[in-house]
Structure formats: structure tokens, C-alpha cells
Amino acid sequence: MLADGAIWALGAMSGTSLDGVDAALLRTDGERVFSFGETAYRAYTDDERAVIRAALGAWPGEDGVEAAAEVVETAHAVLLAGINGADLVGFHGQTLAHEPRGRGTHQAGDGRVLAEVLGRPVVWDFRSADVELGGEGAPLAPFFHFACAKWAGLVEPVAFLNLGGVGNVTWVDPSKDAPAAEGALLAFDTGPANAPINDLMVKRRGKGMDEGGALAAQGDVDPSVIEAFLEDSYFFKMPPKSLDRDSFPGLGAAVAHLSDADAAATLAGCAVAAVARGMEHCPAPPKRLFVTGGGRHNKVMMAGLSVLLDCPVEPVEAIGLDGDMLEAQAFAYLAVRVARGLATSCPTTTGVRAAVGGGVVSEPEGAGR
Template sequence: MIRALGMMSGTSLDGVDAALVDTDGIRIGGFGRHAFRAYSDNEAAVLHAALGSWPEAEGVPEAARLVEASHADLARSYPEAELIAFHGQTLAHDPRGRGTHQAGDGAALARATRRRVVWDFRTEDVRQGGEGAPLVPFFHWACADWAVGQGHLPREPVAFLNLGGVGNISWVDPGAAAPEAPGACLAFDTGPANAPINDLMRARLRASCDEGGRHAQAGTADTAIVAAFLEHPYFARPAPKSLDRDQFRGLAEAVAGLSVADAAATLVAALAASVAAGLEWLPSPPSQLLVCGGGRHNCAIMAALSQTLPMPVAPVEAVGLDGDMLEAQAFAWLGVRVMRGLPISGPATTGVPAPCCGGRISHPRT
């Protein structure tokens, strides 16, 4: 087992998650301590200004330096970590066009922390013809396997719904021999999740999010806007598939004329409707839907999912997992897989033609 530190800065742009995982890259041996470093308002503004940008664009070097410094600052408090798995900050994602861009140089982080750093997880998958996202599904398979071993789940298919800036769902069968085995996993982005809600709160109220779903619970969803949203061609595309954070800008524009409460309620209804639309692509109905990511703290979102979906919906804490740290833990696990040359994506998760081991490894002196 290797003690790996996973570090994740997601599309919600709230800060950096860090979490330790003991793993051989196949099974989870144990979960270690974790921490969160919030971005200041000024730091978040720098990252927001760089969203949608490619490496040569103005503002990207400043964003990259910020990402590197914030991660290095947090990583120094984990001297026991044998390696660091560094996702970087996604600024642009266009797998069928220019590729994928995560700001932050893993080699610079390796020098700053004097530790091995595994990074650039998505580029190779895209180069081989995959979507480059989502990358967490293989880890969801490992989590289901771990939860079965702990007695929290039966050994039958289950789905994980991660609600970050974008939503993604993983259908996994813990009865399969490995995550890359045929029929073990299917995953795809479901649609926008927290990003448009957070952007609405930032623009209207100068708040980072709709805490607890308070505004959405006070509003009424515009069903016509939700119906029009579901006409987007993305929902007719078979899985696997992935989204850029701002691919549904039209949804934000559609709610611009509504009150804050009604706009938030409409965005929540659209989120739930997009997840329901995605269920038709799953190989079989999951026994339950386990929700992770920041969206599970929004009571309006959880209520909408429970009312809209045909299976039980619960936060991942119900099976002994930590929904706030799951993505950081995922990259710790994926980092060890990269070190061992094991696949981190496959045809049913990113659409890559064959199981793919991406990532780069940087050492302190390189």
C-alpha cells in the first residue's frame, strides 16, 4: 500500500480539497486525514477570469501560479504523503477540438513540495480519442468494493452521482473483477450542477452558493425553461460523454429574468431533470443513487432528486464515505494507478478506444 495525497480544485472554484488514501491502486486500504483550503474572493476572481481559456491566453499564467501556490501551501502540511496526485484547475475542456486544459504545473509542485507528483491525468485519454472525463468512475468502483467489504452495500450495481460544478454519474458493478473489466463501469456527465447556481448567487447576491438550498426552496421552477433545457442535443447523445463547465450558458440566460428564488428553483429542477434523462443510458437500474460533491448539501437538490428519480437517493455518507473529499481521494487512488501503469479510464467511462493509463510523473529534481 502507498500513502497518497490527492488534491482537487473543482469547477465550483471554492477551494482546494486534500485527502490521504492508503491504496495499492486496486483496493482501498484506508482513508486518512483531509483538509480544505478555501480560495479568497480575489483568488476566485482570478480563476473565474481565466475560465474558458487555453494556455497562451492572458490571465492563464497568473491563474496557474495561484493554483500551484495554493496546492503547495496545503501539501506541506502532509509530510507523511509518499506521493501527491495533482489534478490542477480545469479552465477549458473541448475533447473533440482543442483538447483539455488544467492550469498548474506538476513539475513546479514537485519542486515546491519535494515530493513525487502525478499530474496531467486527462490529456492522454483525449489524445487517444476519449472525452478525458469523467475520471472518478474507476474510483467509484473501488469505493463500492470497499463499502461491500465494510457491510454497507450488497454486491450489486449501484450509482454514484457527483454534483460539483458539472454533474456526473457512475454506474458500477462491484461484482466485477476490476474497474476496467467489461461491464464493470459506465459513466458520463449528466448536465450542469452547482456551477450555474453558484454563478447566479455570485452575480445577484455576491454569495458563493445557495447555502442549504434556501433560495431554491422559496422559489417556483419555470417548467417551460426546464423543458426547453432538455431539448439540448447533449441529452440525446449516448454515453459516455462529457461537458465543459459553461456548455449550457443558455440555461443561465433563460433564468436571468426570474427572481433569485425562482431562478434557483428552476436551476435545481433542471439539474434533477438532467439526471433523470441520463438514467436511460444505464445498463440496468442501480439499487440506489449515492450523492457526493457539494450539491448534496443543498436540501432543494436532494429533495428534487428524491421526487424525480425512481430509486432511493442518499448521500454517500450513508455507506461510510465522505462526499466532500471523494474527488480528492479519487485522484490519490488514480495517482497510485498511474505509478503502477494501471488504466485510469476506459471505453465505457470516457469513450477512449481501449483502457488508458494517462498522467505524468514529476520528481522533485526534474
């Protein structure tokens, strides 16, 4: 277990949008955020992305998993080896399958491999303990969102919305003393966000994403698709709740008859409608909504959120945070919490039975000898 005091931790995130690996340094004691450090990004090549995509939905030992894990480990090793000054590394890996009420949760990539390559202790497998104790295993960034709200000096309830491959929201009351305190947090996945749009772009245009929502901006929304989408049973479940990247496999078929632009606009509309529906669960209306992740660059999504929600909708940069690196920073923060024996999730963030600290710490061979 780490000694008390702030340290530099290096966090890495490879999200469900499958764009690449984010890495970020954070100085923290596992409770407060003191400062933000260097950041870096490594995009997956088209071939690497294809290997990972081929393994989506697979579980350990199944076809494609070993190849995907090798891609993930190699990409992380290359990126993280170029960043110095960290005492500890937080490695999330790449989620291939997520079924908390079934087979569990599966992130490709072995932290023991990275610990040997980097010569530093690596914290990984953040989600399994939460799932084993009855939690959803996601989202895991809420404790960091709480720390960010404190760092920014906020005192009234706010919400952080991450628009990655899947959308997730954290409602935060920063007047509380700790993230696991009663009434401090509520978090859950809102619905699909960028993943269906990215898949559409790959299939129809041979591109990884709809840059800035440019294609969606040229199209018209098909309201019947959104109405049918919102009838899914997921939207009638009370939070906490979570999704797999491909939990809505019918969305692609639902827009198959539409033009490229109309399909992109409709999928963006689905993401926005899911957020609006989810915000109805907040314990109190947030004073501001801060958007992080790639979706904050999608002008169609941001405009749609501003229309449907009753509070200002702003990128997290409005309070001095980096929306491209917040998830990586979160896993730096969580790594320190794991190493110090602190909780990383609680009943109001994942539905776990009690506050629990997930994660496995792997030391490089020979460490401490």
C-alpha cells in the same frame, strides 16, 4: 514505477465550482482501498476566485492563464505542504477549458512546480492521454468509485452521482473483478449542476453559493425553462460524454426574467432533470444512488432526485464515505495507478478506444541521485 504494496497517497482537487482546494490521504495499492487518512480544505479568497474565473475558457498562452495557474499552484502548495506522510501526490489542477473533440482539455497548474515545492513525486495532467486516444477525458473518478463499492462490500449495481460544478454519474456493478471488465462501469457527465447556481449567486447576491439550497427552497420552478433546457442536443447523445463548465451558456439568460429565488429553484430543477434523463442510460436500474460533492447539501436538489428516481437517493456518507473529499481521494487513488502503470479510464467511462493510463509523474529535482 512503484513497488508492489499499499502506500499513502495524497490527492488534491480544485473543482469547477471554484470554491477551493480539497486534499485527502488514501492508503491504496492502486486497486484496493485499505484506509482513509487526513483531509484538509483551503478556500479560495474572493480575489483568487476572480482570477481563476477570469481565465475560464482560456487555453495555454492566452490572457489570464499564467495568473490563474499561479493562484492554483500557490493554493495547493500551501495546503499540501501541511499534510505529512504521503509517498506520492496526485494533483488534478484547475480545469479552465474542456473540448475533447476540439482543442483538447486544459487544467491550469504545473505538477513540476509542486514536486519541487513539496519535495515529493507528483502525478498530474491526468486527462490529456485519454483525450489524445479519442476519449472524453472525463469523468475520471469512476475507477475509484468501483474501488469504493468494493470497499463498502456492495454486490449489486449502484450509482455514484457527483454534483459539483458539473454533474457526473458512475454506474457500478461491483460483482465484476476489475473496473475495466466488461459490464463493470458506465460513466458520463449528466449536465450542469452547481456552476450555474453559483454564477447566479455571485451575480445577484455577491455570494459564492446557495448554501443548502436555502434560496431555491423559497422559489418556484419555471417548467418552461427546464423543458427548453432538456431539448439541448447533449441529452440525446449516448454516453460516454462530457461537458465543459460553461457548456450551457444560455441558462443564465433563460432565468434572467425570474426572481432570485425562482431562478435558483429553476436552475436546481435543471440539474435534477439532467440527472433523471441521464439515468435512463444505465445498463440496469441501480439499487441505490449515492450522492457526493457540494450538491448533496442542496436540499432542493436532493428532494428533486428522490421524486424523479426509482431508487433510494442517499449521501455517500450512508456507506461511510466522505462526500466532500471523494474527488480528492480519487486523484490519490489514480496517482498510484499511474505510477504503477495501471489504467485510469476505459471505453465505458470516457469513450477512449482502449483502457489507458493517463498522467505524468514529476520527481523533485535530484530525486534518486
